Amino acid sequence: MSDLQSQDYIRRSASTLTPPSVRRHEAEVAKLIDVSRCIGCKACQAACMEWNDLRGEVGLFSGSYDNPSDLDPNTWTLMRFTEWENEQGHLEWLIRKDGCMHCEDPGCLKACPAPGAIVQYANGIVDFISENCIGCGYCIKGCPFDIPRVSQVDHKAYKCTLCSDRVAVGLEPACVKACPTGAIMFGTKAAMTQWAGERITDLKSRGFRNAGLYDPPGVGGTHVMYVLHHADRPSLYAGLPDAPRISPLIEAWKGFLKPLALAGIAATALASFFHWVVVGRNEVQPEDEAEAQRLMRDAGNRR
């Protein structure tokens, strides 16, 4: 979404100033994806393409229901199908709608070097502001979920916006609107967490002992949450990270290295300057020239 409501920002990439935040009272929103109710119809994928006006390249069949086979700059949400044989030897078809998780502590935003290219609104949505994006791909390295994709056409990064444009005017995201089974719900994070609790109680009563909510604390919680029948093993669902967190490599790079580097560079420059002030330049003296002439004359005579 374009840069319309800067007063809604609570985080802004590559910015040291505190963003304006007159709307801190805004309720945090969340999308709840109830994997146990998903039938894999891909209506959400179609709705996403339609609302955001995205047309991906027509690809090739890769031997799976996943279509296209991965997220790309034109595919912001993707059904990922996993066939899993459970302990009883029964097949379970695990279908997960993949896309941006809208982390409370977004790794993409932390890694981004371009001021205002990634923002987080007061309602929790993490959004890419394309006009500020420089296409470096740092967001990809910052993301614990492997979500952003850089376009080879315009060299800008893309991902799910959680339909920030729709949400801003009181509508639910397009995928939510299109879901025929109510597997995708949208509302305040508190309401979604509560609704998830009811769903989990229901699933447990039907034998899914490990049913639970996926709202990983390693990234401060997410504004897209899953109800999983096997919440003890998120990675069953097409590699959903069990314990996602921003990579320590990224934390080091964007954390201590930045000030340490500038301090080191400044210290070297200052040390050089004060060496000049205290000791001064090393100048050739007339004696040096005389000695050099004598040496060259003597050597010339010897030759």
Place this chain on the structure above:
Amino acid sequence: MTHPKGTLRRNTTAARINHWITGGCFVLLVLSGLAVFDPMLFWLSALFGGGQATRAIHPWIGTVLLISYAGMIVQFWRDNGWNRKDVAWMRAIGSVLANDEECIPEVGRFNAGQKFVFWAMALLIPALFFTGIVIWEVYFSAYTTIEQQRVATLIHSMAAVAAIIVWIIHVYAALWVRGSVRGMTQGYVTPGWAWRHHRAWLRRLAETGSEGPGPHASGRRQRQ
């Protein structure tokens, strides 16, 4: 360029052109690299026509730098061999910093500090290039995992900071030791400069009747 009568050739024309291509690339890389390293310095990207242009051009300048520095290695490696005298020079670093020439062992064409700059860059520039390839999003992102790219990013930025620090030392030393800059711009130094700072080099030139910069420290001719 012909050097004035009575002076010594410090660097050949080819070496000087090579050096300044390298130096120019390095400065551009520092500016464009720092722009995307620290948000406080993002404004430097304006020098290159904006963030997108900075992101696009930085790796190409790096490629030129790698090639150019390879040329520098060819030009200078023979005079940058490390030996016991360099250790003695390093021990006398206090005298060096105090401009106390009497207590510093005689040095050949390059002193240990210059050799350090040479070898540090010979190590850091390839490290920067190869980690840079890994994070060159447009062409090479498909060939590595994201985790490898994270490692490469961290190494790239640490190596860059190290290179910048080495470069500041290099530039300051050239300004501090008066007459050195001309040795790399116009290419010549006075015999007195050579006597004061590179006496062993001056002796070798005098013995062979050369006006510089050769004969080199290692190679066939110099072990007389």
